[in-house]
Amino acid sequence: MTLSRLSDNHKRKFDDNGVDNILHKMKRHEVDADHHTSPSQQPFNPWRSDENSAPNRSLSEECSSSSSSSSSTESSTRSESTRLQLFVRMMSGGKTIVIQADKNDTVETLQSRIEVKTKIPVNEQRLIYKGKQLQDERSLSYYSIEQDSSLHLVGRMRSTEHPVACQVVDDIMYIVSRIHRGENNLPPLPRGMSISEKLASFFSMIPVENDENNSTDKSTETYLKIFTNSSVPAALVMLYTSRLETNKSCGENSIKIFLNSCLALPDNQQSCCLPVVLEFCRLLRRVCPHDKLYGSCRNTLGSLLETVQELVDKSESGFTRLHYRLLTVGEEIFPCLSELADLMDQQLVDDNLGPSLYDVQKFSSFWRPLKYAIDFQLSSLIPIALPLRSTVLEAEVGRVRQIFGRLLTTMNICMLRIESSLGGRGVANTEAMALKWGQYLAVLKIVSSMSELYQGGKEQVASLINSRKVPFCALILKFVKRGDDHGWISEYKEATTFECRRHLAMMLFPDPKEDYEEMHEMLIDRSDLLKESFQYIAKASPGGLHGGLFMEFKNEEATGPGVLREWFYLVCQEIFNPGRTLFLRSTDDFRRFSPNTASKVDPLHLDYFKFTGRVIALALMHNVQVGVLFDRVFYQQLTNQTISLEDIKDTDRIMYNSCKQILEMDPVFFDSNAGLGLTFVLETEELGKRETKELKKDGKYTAVNSENREEYVKLLINKRFVASISELVKKFSEGFFDILSVPVRSFFLHLHLEDFDGMLRGGENQISVDDWKAHTEYNGFKETDRQIDWFWKILRKMTEEERRSVLFFWTSNKFIPVEGFRGLSSKLYIYRLHEPNDRLPTSHTCFYRLCLPKYPTMGLMEQRLRFIAQDHVSSSFGKW
Template sequence: MSPVESFDHAVHSRPKRKLDDYAPNLDGDDDDAETSDLVSVRMRKDEPNAVHQSSDLSGPIVSDAAETSSAESRTTTRSRLQFFIRMLSEGNTIVIQANSNDTVKSIHERIQVMTGIPVMEQRLIYRGKQLQWEQSLAECSIQNDAGLQLVGRMRSTEHPQAWQVIDDMVGVICRLCKGELVQSSLKLIKSRMTEFFAMTPKDDNDLAIGYLQIFMYSSAPAALVMLYMSPMSGNKECADSSIRHFLNSCRNALPKNLHTQCAPIVLEFCKLLRKFTPEDTLYLACRSTLGSLLENFGGSLWEKIGVLRVTKYGDDVKGLVVIQDIFPFVSELAGRLSRDLTSSMEMVLSVGPLVSDVRDFTAFLVPLRKAILGQVGITCPIAVPLPKRGYNHPSHGDEIEYLHGIFRDLLMRMDKCLGKVEERLNVRGSGDGEINYSGWSQYLTILKELYAISKLYQGTEEQFWKVLRRRKSPLCALILRYAKRSDDHRWLLEHKDVTNFESRRHLIMMMLPEVKEDYEELFEMLIDRSHLLAESFEYIGRADPEALHGGLFMEFKNEEATGPGVLREWFFLVCQALFNQQNALFVACPNDRRRFYPNPASKVDPMHLDYFSFSGRIIALALMHKVQVGVVFDRVFFLQLAGKYISLEDIRDADPRLYDSCKQILEMDAEFIDSDALGLTFVRDVEELGSRKIVELCPGGKCMVVNSKNREEYVNLLIRHQFVTSISEQATHFAKGFADILCNPRLQKFFFQSLELEDLDWMLFGSESAICVDDWKAHTEYNGYKETDPQIVWFWKVLL
């Protein structure tokens, strides 16, 4: 039995909790209304297709088959009864459920929870006799379709109009369930629902909660599901359309800040419908709606649900309710994914996990992980197996362990799936086959969720990355084919050892805007070659960043040529001018004249910081347009843009003399350097605007003599001043200009952290090796042509 199957068996074999354990406290103390109402209670034993779900909003989903799986449970099977409680004077209708061996007193208590009528003021009448508290419903000889009456004082309720609207709707549903013919029933139910959403306050969150609670407390979800399961002709279709109308209204009739308050109701629909079949299309629609709420609001959503449902039990219960509510969905979806992954290995590879299942799995895992992290006594990463039950055993430890089992099961299957992808890639590499299997499309999303789960447990993150390192080739192929701009790829970019240059470039290119093909959306420039840098600065440096995100259209004055070739030439010429040392913006490395870093003395030009911002925009735009500009950054500049520490080895190319000097200081004999033979203190000579001055590397540096104990600190401060402090303004403005072009400016540092310096070299300069025509051909993009067109065939024949 797999971990997923094992968990499913364990969860579905647990006993249910009673409604009273988690029922909201609705006790009413309002004595103003002293009206007595007769409440008819219609009861019937469940038929095979009847609703098998109590009004308990928090217990685990337990199938009837699982409940009766053991000999003991088979002998104690209880008949389920459905209650229709009708408040005659105001037309209020409430639906509850009970077991035949429930006591009359428990029914009174549940009526109090739902209506606010104190237990002591209630009387249940059956066949003219009052039922006694200690009796069970079976002992009272309640028959199928028995009619009961409730005599009691009804409390004054808040929002009477909302109650009336929902009561009218539930009343129509009850009549349909009894087989009555109701004209335009679907229209009536939808109109009442629309009216209810229209009167729900839109600008008062607390008041809106009160309205939405009415929908739950009136048992409207249970009534609608009962209608859905009704054998009467047309009832199923009516209920299906009505429930879908509710799901749509949650999203469309209410502002986003109130969507969270609909989640408890949607959860109730899910739990009721899930009893019948996980394949039911209405259940899947409700599950997806609930998943979308989780996706949008995450952990705060489930805190709200906890507040609505377990207020009288205090804050410490909220997290427990979260796990118990959502884990059945996680288990169900994990089982489906496990089966679908197996199918994608053993059957046709175009068969794979459904997008909807993966999306819902992802959505439900977000609050589940947060709930686990919030458990008392849990310290991540969690050691599995957990301690034996006792003082240190965390609440819902079984679920925590089973999630670990789900991780292991899905990771094992993903490992095998990636192996199959690798086999197909090898076949394709030999000249057969094509990498075009829709079954692979969800693999990256599943891997991302497994990575998130792995961070919860000890040793699992190492297992996860070990698999991906072993399957690096198929992983990179999946990235190139299926990674989307709308996805978050940081989890992959943070671990560069599982990707290659092509896949990393593909991922970071999605951090830049996509170049538009529509010329009307492009930013147009007309440049005079004789004033290339100044006019380019005016266009690009002064432009609104958003205007540059669509792309560029470039034209030189008095020249007819336009198009991508002209744009590439312009990029190359502008970069050659910016990095020309005569302009004093950048300094070339002595050991590699292609490499540059900001000139500490650039302030000789009063506009130097504006030009650094302009330079950042130009480099980002060149990357965005996939243009190689013939210059690359020195390691010290690259590391500063990435926000990383600069070490002695990093300055080797930027300043060989300083590197050699620092190396010698660190390697000198301790006694020699302690003799102060070098005469060094914590200062540095700086040349600025033609004059030299002494700068302290730290407060009081002039008086601090370099010795064997502090020489390492001296070297670090010297490097920091030369390559961080002295060019911090220049680097900051360059980074700001670069960030202006990114889709998300806040990811500027992460952009450079995601690359190796050699990756950026390839993107800005290209390879120094001879051109490989085969590689060129393999990476050529055709616009208006196909690879088989005669002109393209002739072109490659000439080159080859």
């Protein structure tokens, strides 16, 4: 039922203070047949006449009639007797009863007498006289009820739901009618008879406890139907459009109270408010589309849609009630979407302030359910080729396509604006970017979502982003923060740089705390590094590790970030040591590792894989390069990707070549040699024990031929590289997830394997002494001092491994980031050490400080530097 339709079958006329103008803007429609109610069940409406009474009158006519009747009553000469005999016709069944009363009796007294005869409770009775409902507190003389008058009892019977709520709604309509007529000469309303109080009373009746059968949800829906079927929204809007400021203010406050009350309901019940708030939006849009009240109503509708959509997203497929509500409002929210699109487009073009976060969020809150409705009804046609034929959503789909095209064009202008601002500096100057551009990514996200509906839409967005890579990357680096949902950017991964992809992945980790009280403290003995590290990390709660780590080695003074970086490097060297049997080195690249199926010799091997997942995730969170790489097969499984033949090339070159040969061999030759004698089995050797495993049922009896060889290779790869280590990968992922706290796939979605390599190990190029020198500053020395000149000359003479050892001694980093020394968290410093000139250097690894004595000769300096460059010496010299 469309909620702009009023609850009776008659067209009603609003007349007073310009309400006739409202009438022309509010088109009346007949009520749907399945929503018709009998007169005895219809809620009271002050602008509706009973079917047996005179035709409908305007409010001004009704008010005039009432005044005339009262005046006539006061001037007429009547019998002094106040006793009355009244005929009360019951609209249900047509029965008429006779009731004795007195003119001074109240309506409530009369209702009590009716209750005695009919057993209908007072609170369920509605008495109508001359087309007007009688109010409980009024006397019969007030309504000029004469001897032998006929009254109509149209009260709800015992089967009526929520009679008290019906009474409250009728009270609201009575109050609105009284305010609208301006009956200032009447006594003041009793306490509790204001619209705001009645609205509060109405919402207080709605139950908030939910149960498994959604009965509370249905009850809320029933309450709100009472509200709309009594035409309260139309009445309050009419009051708001009054020329009298007091009436207008009353109407505005009442509507705001209703909207706020809807938002205060529990999330699962807010969906029931959608039809009513939609009705308010329709009415206000017709009479005052530019008023702030309409904007507030539209924003409330957006908030409700956002809440309901979140419930739909979290629910399972069987949660059809919310699905239905979103579907039914889909076609009706387009006007709101169009208005916000106009506003947002204007803000984007203007560029004075840029689009506001609030407006973009509201646009999104309308777009998501509208897209849901289109997806639901036109799923078989998506992506859509316009024009459509024979669909109720054709107009909306076409208009959304226009909004999409307009926003796409506008965003191209915006990206050009950023590109011009950055000039030739690219993303290196993102700090200078204006904050007013902060919502551009959110708008692009909406545009990308819209493009999914239309043929060629995705390609248009990709073309825009690929042609504007520099501003796109600048937006990512500047404005993507923790907690944001930017998974959509992975669809345009090729338009991003390594720095962008790493930034997107890193924003999925919690921010390490600097408050020592929140850190997880560890005191590790170097001689038992792996076992004690396992105890501290594996036994900790994930939340305890999110606060960061405070690391200290036993019997050493050094503490702080430098010691933590050293611990990460050393513990990873232990974990990935092939002698531990946890991981295997790749045969072609000793830097790469994959899980070792032989690890099961250790009964705690699964716990150690979960521990390893935590350690790797923690190292990434703390931005420490640990110097190990994963092979492609291991990485592919972490990302839930299928393992292909090309993926195993670097992991097992022998099997790769064999499978390649099988697939490329001439079919006739292959079959003539009986498939080389192959069957669907895999022979393995583990810890000296040979074993034959079938690739499928009866595999050892199934010969491989030219027709099934592709199946054989796929099953072989799956058995050898997937099934054999799936449990180990699962445990690693569990540990990784403990730190990440979002699905592991979300992290890897943004990355290539090469990106993950860079995050784990750093740059692959040899250390550049020139880059090192460019990012080093001095304290106690000058750049022109001979000791500084000697230092850099000695570094140039060292081997790559010796340089890394000096760097490790200096910073606890053996590997530098992909972008070089500028990627470190700080510049490096050389301090003069005021100690005897033959002393060894010292370092403060936390602050990247190397302390050198003022050596008298280059030979002495080289001797001391080569000493600390030894692997067993470069550790544990750092101080806090």
